[in-house]
Amino acid sequence: MNYSCNVRAHALYSGILGAFLEPNDNDTNSSENNSIYNKTLRRAAIWLAQNNPYLHSLANNLSSERTHEPNNPFSRARHTNSNAPAVNPHDIVILNYNFLDEIHNEDFHYTRLMAGFVQKSDNLRLPISIYDPNLEPLLFPDLFTDDKEHFHDILNQLQSNNEMRIETYEKYIKQRLMNIDPRWRLHHYWPSWSYLQLEKLRYHQNMQCLLRQNSTYPINNEPLPSGRDLLQPSNYTSRNILNENIIIPVPSFVRTGNTYFHQKQLHLNAMLQKFRLPTLFITLSMAESRWTHLHDILCNSDNGDTLPTNRPFHCANYFVHRFQSLKNELYKKPDLTRFGDITNFFDKVEFQNRGAVHMHNCYWTTNTIEVMISTNVIRSTVPDPEHESELYAAVLANQIHTCDARCQGPAIPACKKRFPRPFSETTHYEENNSRYTYKCLSQADS
Numbered sequence: 235m236n237y238s239c240n241v242r243a244h245a246l247y248s249g250i251l252g253a254f255l256e257p258n259d260n261d262t263n264s265s266e267n268n269s270i271y272n273k274t275l276r277r278a279a280i281w282l283a284q285n286n287p288y289l290h291s292l293a294n295n296l297s298s299e300r301t302h303e304p305n306n307p308f309s310r311a312r313h314t315n316s317n318a319p320a321v322n323p324h325d326i327v328i329l330n331y332n333f334l335d336e337i338h339n340e341d342f343h344y345t346r347l348m349a350g351f352v353q354k355s356d357n358l359r360l361p362i363s364i365y366d367p368n369l370e371p372l373l374f375p376d377l378f379t380d381d382k383e384h385f386h387d388i389l390n391q392l393q394s395n396n397e398m399r400i401e402t403y404e405k406y407i408k409q410r411l412m413n414i415d416p417r418w419r420l421h422h423y424w425p426s427w428s429y430l431q432l433e434k435l436r437y438h439q440n441m442q443c444l445l446r447q448n449s450t451y452p453i454n455n456e457p458l459p460s461g462r463d464l465l466q467p468s469n470y471t472s473r474n475i476l477n478e479n480i481i482i483p484v485p486s487f488v489r490t491g492n493t494y495f496h497q498k499q500l501h502l503n504a505m506l507q508k509f510r511l512p513t514l515f516i517t518l519s520m521a522e523s524r525w526t527h528l529h530d531i532l533c534n535s536d537n538g539d540t541l542p543t544n545r546p547f548h549c550a551n552y553f554v555h556r557f558q559s560l561k562n563e564l565y566k567k568p569d570l571t572r573f574g575d576i577t578n579f580f581d582k583v584e585f586q587n588r589g590a591v592h593m594h595n596c597y598w599t600t601n602t603i604e605v606m607i608s609t610n611v612i613r614s615t616v617p618d619p620e621h622e623s624e625l626y627a628a629v630l631a632n633q634i635h636t637c638d639a640r641c642q643g644p645a646i647p648a649c650k651k652r653f654p655r656p657f658s659e660t661t662h663y664e665e666n667n668s669r670y671t672y673k674c675l676s677q678a679d680s
């Protein structure tokens with residue numbers, strides 16, 4: 235099975251040999267001055283062939299070939315087809331069967347990773363790689379019923395028509411999702427599968443870019459770390475694994491990695507340092523089952539399924555539109571909000587398990603907290619049912635805490651969510667208290 239013959243992983247695990255036996259660029263000249271033809275090096279090569287476990291199995295090969303190619307004591311990697319990923323010309327080819335399972339598990343070239351098997355007959359199963367051009371139609375025969383128009387097929391068509399335009403995978407996914415044919419956006423798995431494939435591709439491209447930069451402009455002329463430098467003992471067995479502190483981590487633009495969220499956290503921390511605490515912290519949740527406009531959109535589009543969970547594409551787009559409208563029509567109009575101007579903001583969008591959006595927003599406004607409390611913009615008392623009937627109805631419907639099993643209430647003096655609240659004449663901040671005390675005048679306010 236050829237799926238673990240990752241030349242880079244093999245080079246990594248045998249890199250120390252590469253450091254000693256790397257031939258010169260002109261190694262095809264059988265010059266006596268050629269460094270690889272040095273007698274000491276030849277003796278080292280013979281010793282390694284006999285004693286090194288990786289090279290031992292190549293010993294026969296070495297002794298028979300050495301007479302033909304004296305400057306090239308070890309086999310070296312060459313790709314026979316041009317589709318294969320770039321290979322370092324000094325990589326040494328090592329047979330794959332001598333490696334332990336754990337080393338194969340470290341295979342880091344995603345095109346070589348195995349996606350699974352194709353069952354050809356009762357006793358013939360063929361391995362198939364993640365980057366196999368037929369993987370997408372194989373996984374989603376319901377979407378690609380005629381095996382046509384999947385990503386690799388479109389690439390092939392463009393190539394055969396000699397078109398210069400190169401379809402990127404990202405554009406392809408977007409075009410499929412927004413297609414007039416709704417099957418892709420309605421599919422329960424294709425969108426998330428495609429997204430993860432895209433992130434793998436981005437990660438791979440980023441790594442290739444870093445490797446290229448490193449080999450072109452070595453920092454302070456230091457060579458890349460050798461295979462030995464990259465290894466560390468495994469926590470689980472006595473074997474060695476890759477040291478993840480040295481190798482390239484998942485870049486922060488890959489959203490499925492922790493670095494993405496870590497970077498955003500640092501971003502917010504920097505804002506807090508610069509602008510101090512935000513004046514407003516707003517939490518927004520979707521009420522997707524009660525939004526009549528969304529219901530109408532779902533009824534009249536695609537398959538008419540009104541269960542929001544089954545329609546993530548339309549629900550997410552609707553939410554984005556609604557949030558943008560809120561910003562444009564309300565937040566940007568200080569005479570309506572009485573926030574003053576919003577000078578800076580940080581919005582965090584979370585998706586709950588049912589697929590609904592949940593947002594936490596920090597806003598820095600020109601009006602201070604004290605001003606907004608004194609002008610009743612920030613308030614914690616129940617609105618007047620006569621003079622503010624609309625607001626009163628909205629607060630009663632959505633903003634009143636009712637104790638249940640989740641807050642282990644009702645309880646005396648308060649449940650886990652701190653209800654009922656203590657009475658207070660004003661909304662104010664007390665030193666050493668982690669939160670504000672809110673104005674609370676009556677039973678209804680508490």
Ligand SMILES: [Zn+2]
Nearest residue numbers: 637641643649
């Ligand atoms: Zn409660």
